[in-house]
Amino acid sequence: QKEVEQNSGPLSVPEGAIASLNCTYSDRGSQSFFWYRQYSGKSPELIMFIYSNGDKEDGRFTAQLNKASQYVSLLIRDSQPSDSATYLCAVNGQGDSWGKLQFGAGTQVVVTP
């Protein structure tokens, strides 16, 4: 079982709609969770991180964390064509694994005009 799981997509979203991305993780002791965006041929860039249960909002992006259910999600409101990218979920390990992010394989999002 992979440590961080994401649906590969593609997730097709009409322009202006909400894109909802999900991520589950296996290490119950994980403390920090990150969402990265990666455009084709480019390196990942951080969107936001979250470490407390609940919601965290930053502009059009909202991260949601539920540690009891071991999932983290990302909502993109008012989706724009420029949001078309692959979104990577990453989880920070604990103990000996601290500092070494485990990445999901990513969800491809396609925003259609």
Add this chain to the structure above:
Amino acid sequence: DVKVTQSSRYLVKRTGEKVFLECVQDMDHENMFWYRQDPGLGLRLIYFSYDVKMKEKGDIPEGYSVSREKKERFSLILESASTNQTSMYLCASSPTKGRGNTIYFGEGSWLTVV
């Protein structure tokens, strides 16, 4: 802004060649990483360094070695390149402990082994 620089963006090497990928960060970060990214497999950690001259194996260290002689520089070495090492290689750095301990990536190095 954090800057992680990978000096070689595109390389083509022959099977059996020794390959050096260099990475420099300018934010005095303790931690540095080398990942490779392949379609469908996502990002996989090759090696990790949390201090000068210190290194730890990641998930896929076979066929690779690393060197960290200075805090700002972390090199990935392919002792004898093989075609299955054709990939995009990403260097990254992060500060030491902290809950929002973000990893910052370089622009990537595309390596083709023929």
